[in-house]
Amino acid sequence: MIEVPSLLRPVLDAAGSGPRESNGPDLPHDELHALVELVRRGDRAALRTFLRILVPDLLRVVRRVLGSAHPDLEDTTYEAAYAVVDSLTHLRGDGTVRYFARRVAVLTAMNVRRRDAAQKRLRERDDADPDTLAAGVSSPEEDALSASLLPIIRELVGDLPEPLAEALTLHVFLGYTVAEIAEACEAPLETIRSRLRLARQSLRRAVLGSPRLREVFEVSR
16 A cells, blocks of 8 residues: 555645645546556556546545644645545445546544544533523524535534434535435445435424524424
8 A cells, every 4th residue: 555645735735725626637438447456456647637626526525524724735635635535445346436536535534523523522511501502692603504404514514323424414515416425335225215204304403402593493393
């Protein structure tokens, strides 16, 4: 296995911090698989090309899952790229390389989101002020949650079971259809539909559980 970190930093620097869909040619399906075969054989030039093509996609996925202001965007992309290269032995010839890589990026970013959620729960437990809570004073984070639905979904991802969180993330943040999610996850269509339905129910419960969010989204019980 080629050591990825020594090659990844220049690619991340080239990708930049702004939103970009791609930083190289969108190679056809069969050529990407041919490139993967060269990477598996230890070809460093192929690995550089592989990272140059995919890292901007990975950065875009991570940004959508974590939010553009997250402090660990670059580190998470770095981790996702390493995980993609490390997992190429599991890539089958009947799926696209981009779907495979984006799914790895989703799972990597979801792990970071779960870590963030766990740390937030610990902070809230340690720092909760009963007087402030009783007064119903909103925090800056609560105000931010009221701004749009996506931050609330990001919060929800940290608490959902992984299959539900993955399906919701692929659908909401990457715009995957049910069929595309089924292909990426190697699951039946009805299974993916069920996961999305359960994830939406959890999202609705999260909104209903907060009077402030019910008002923002005009949801009634």
